[in-house]
Amino acid sequence: MYEQIAFYLFSVLTVGLFLVTVLSSNILYAMTSLAAGMVLISGLFFLLGADFLGVVQLIVYVGAVMALYAFAMMFFDASKEIKEKNTSSSLVFLLGGLMAVLLVLMFAAPILGENIQASYPPEVGATNPQAVGLVLFTKYLIPFEVAAVMLLVAMIAGIVLAGKKMDESLTTMDDEEVTLQKDKK
Amino acid sequence: MIGLNHYLILSGLLFSIGLVGVLRRKNLLMLFFATEVMLNAANIAFAAASHFYGDLTGQMFAFFIVAVAASEVAVGLGLLIVLYKKQGTLDLDDLATMKG
Numbered sequence: 548m549y550e551q552i553a554f555y556l557f558s559v560l561t562v563g564l565f566l567v568t569v570l571s572s573n574i575l576y577a578m579t580s581l582a583a584g585m586v587l588i589s590g591l592f593f594l595l596g597a598d599f600l601g602v603v604q605l606i607v608y609v610g611a612v613m614a615l616y617a618f619a620m621m622f623f624d625a626s627k628e629i630k631e632k633n634t635s636s637s638l639v640f641l642l643g644g645l646m647a648v649l650l651v652l653m654f655a656a657p658i659l660g661e662n663i664q665a666s667y668p669p670e671v672g673a674t675n676p677q678a679v680g681l682v683l684f685t686k687y688l689i690p691f692e693v694a695a696v697m698l699l700v701a702m703i704a705g706i707v708l709a710g711k712k713m714d715e716s717l718t719t720m721d722d723e724e725v726t727l728q729k730d731k732k
Numbered sequence: 733m734i735g736l737n738h739y740l741i742l743s744g745l746l747f748s749i750g751l752v753g754v755l756r757r758k759n760l761l762m763l764f765f766a767t768e769v770m771l772n773a774a775n776i777a778f779a780a781a782s783h784f785y786g787d788l789t790g791q792m793f794a795f796f797i798v799a800v801a802a803s804e805v806a807v808g809l810g811l812l813i814v815l816y817k818k819q820g821t822l823d824l825d826d827l828a829t830m831k832g
Contacts, residue, residue, distance in 0.1 A: 554734045558742045565746055565769050569753035574761060581765050588772050595739070595783040600791050604775070607798050612768070612805050616761075619809040623761065623816060639755045647748035651741065665787035682788045683795070690792075694799040701803030708810025 553594055561587045574620065582613045598675040739780030746773035760812055760822040764805070771801045 564584035571577045585608045592601035667686060669678040683691060750773060753766030775794045782790025816822055 551734055554738065558738075562742075562745055562749065565749050568765050568769060569749055569756070569762075574759075577762060577765050581768060584769075585772060588776060591739075591742075591776060592779050595779045597779045597782065597791050597794075600775075600779055600794055603795065603798055607802055608768075608772075612802060615805055615809060616764075619761075619813065622813050623822065636756065640752070643748065643752040643755050646751055647744070650747055650751070651744040653744075665785055667788045668786050669788055678788060679791060679795075683792060687792050690796060694796055698799060698803050701806040705806035705810045708807070709813050 550594060553590070557587045557590045557594070560584075561591070574623070578613065578616055578620070582609055585609050585613070596675060599679045736780055736784040739784075740777055743773045743777035743780070746770075746776065749773075758824045760815070760824065760827075763824075764808060764812075767804075768801065771797055 561584045564580040564587070567580040568577045568584065571580070585604065589601040589604040589609070592598075592604055667682050669675070670681055673681065747770055750766045750768075750770035753769060754763060757763050757766055775797055778790040778794040778797070780790075782788060782794075812822065815827070819827060821827065
């Protein structure tokens with residue numbers, strides 16, 4: 548009973564907030580509604596018994612990703628309305644609707660699948676974070692390490708792209724240019 | 733009773749919302765938001781399948797999707813800042829410089 552109420556509450560609010568995100572012409576409204584929708588999605592994860600995933604959703608998405616967007620917004624002019632000229636919105640909605648039907652069919656495929664067996668069932672008596680850890684650090688150790696390297700690459704790329712004067716290097720300059728740089732300082 | 737179908741339909745709905753956003757938006761930052769919506773929809777589907785089939789693989793996939801989304805945001809926002817410094821706008825119509 549409570550599960551039904553919670554599911555419908557979370558899903559209706561999430562759909563509404565994400566519609567605001569997609570349709571609003573103000574960046575700040577879009578960002579805040581996106582953050583709120585993500586908080587509600589973590590509620591759905593808690594309903595599904597995926598406690599650790601819900602906490603990760605809260606910390607990484609709502610905490611880190613949205614904070615990053617908020618910081619990036621300082622570079623852009625966030626207060627003014629975005630003017631977008633949409634030439635044929637009916638075509639977009641037709642294409643979007645057709646693809647939506649296709650996607651609903653694709654997402655509904657597990658409903659029709661019959662011979663699906665659990666290859667990694669959760670350990671008996673383990674809480675969700677414990678079971679996740681057991682699977683993640685045994686069966687999925689190599690993808691985990693690759694994901695760590697990917698995050699490192701992304702961090703370096705972000706620093707280089709957003710940092711100032713990262714395209715100049717003292718080692719590739721001539722001696723005169725280096726002395727010029729020192730004089731400037 | 734809430735079953736797998738409910739969650740999958742919700743996930744499909746959210747994915748469609750994100751897709752309409754990607755098709756409709758002309759501002760690059762808004763396109764990023766729509767992408768986040770689509771990634772979250774996929775996460776819901778994975779978590780639901782993981783719960784109703786008693787298999788943790790779905791949750792593992794959702795974790796890796798979160799990692800991919802985080803790195804995408806880091807690199808993508810860096811590129812957006814460079815682009816904004818260079819062009820002064822994030823509108824896709826103004827950025828279309830290759831006239832075919």
